[in-house]
Amino acid sequence: MTAMAPARTEPDLSFLLDHTSHVLRTRMAAALAEIGLTARMHCVLVHALEEERTQIQLAEIGDMDKTTMVVTVDALEESGLAERRPSTRDRRARIIAVTEEGARLAARSQEIVDRVHEEALGALPTEERAVLLRALNRLVDGHLATPVDSSQPARRARQRGR
C-alpha cells in the first residue's frame, strides 16, 4: 500500500503528503540505483565528506538506527566508496572515510538528487514553489516537528528466557 486515500472533497493533507513523499522516494531510489547507491548511502557519503564523523554521528544526522548504519557502511565499504578507520580520539569509534571514488560518486549523486527535486518541482510556478518550501519548513519547525511517541511501541520487548 502507499498511503491513505483522499477521504473527501476538501484537500486531504495526509493523502497529499503521503502520496508526494512516497512517489518522490521511489523516483529518488530509482535514480540513485542507476549509480549503485541507495538514499542512505548517498546521505552518509555526503555528510562523511563534510568533516570527520563517526558512525554514530552519521546515524544521528541521517536519523538511522546504529544497526541500520552498520549495514549501510558495509555496503559503502563493499563498493569501495568509504572505509572505516579507527578514531584517534576514541578507540571504540570508527571514522567513516570516503574514498576518492566515493567522493566522485557523491558529487554525481548530489546532482541526481538535485535533478530529481528539480523535476518534481518543475510544474510549479516559481513563486508557488518558494511558498511550498517555506510552508513545509514551517511545518517541520512547528507542529510537525516531532512524532508523538506512540504508546504501542514499534515492537514489543523480547520475552525473557528465549
Next chain:
Amino acid sequence: MTAMAPARTEPDLSFLLDHTSHVLRTRMAAALAEIGLTARMHCVLVHALEEERTQIQLAEIGDMDKTTMVVTVDALEESGLAERRPSTRDRRARIIAVTEEGARLAARSQEIVDRVHEEALGALPTEERAVLLRALNRLVDGHLATPVDSSQPARRARQRGR
C-alpha cells in the same frame, strides 16, 4: 528510521515531505487510536458509507492490496462497525455495510482527521496554507502522480517447488 536527512544547504524536498508525512501519520494514528480505529479502518468506513461498495472497490480507493483489505474488514467486523454482505449483483463479491455504530464512529473519526489536519496547518498564515495545498495538489497531478515501477520487485518470486 524516519526519513532521509537534509543533505544540504538548499531546502531538501525529500526530507521535508518524508518528515512531515511521517510525523503527521504518527499523530493521525495516535488520535484515531483513541477511538479504536486505524487510518485504514477510517478510510474504509467513510467510503463504504458514501455508497454500496465491494471490498475490491474499497481496496482500490484506499490503495490497499486486497489481502490487506481482508484484515481491515475483519477488524471492522470484530468491532461491530461494519458487516460483509453478499452482493446481489455478483455472488463472488461482498458489499461492506457500515453499522449504525460504525456510522456514528465514522463521523467522530472524520472530526478527528480534520482536527489533526487543522492542528498541523495551524502555524501557517492563511494564504501560505492555501498555496501549500494548491502546490501539493499540483505535484500529485503532475510529475509526482505515479511512482516509477521499480525494476527490483518488493519481493522476489517464490521459488518453485517449495
Next chain:
DNA sequence: TATTGTTATACTCTATAACTATA
C-alpha cells in the same frame, strides 16, 4: 479464462537484545 475474496506464508525492513571493547 478471469475475477472476488480468502488463507497461508515468504520476504523485507528495521529495531531490540546481547555482546565486546573501550571510556
Next chain:
DNA sequence: TATAGTTATAGAGTATAACAATA
C-alpha cells in the same frame, strides 16, 4: 557505569501464491 560498534534475530507490515466460488 555508559557508550561505539557488531551480530543475530524477532516482530511488524505487506505482498505473493494458491485456492474456491463464481463470472
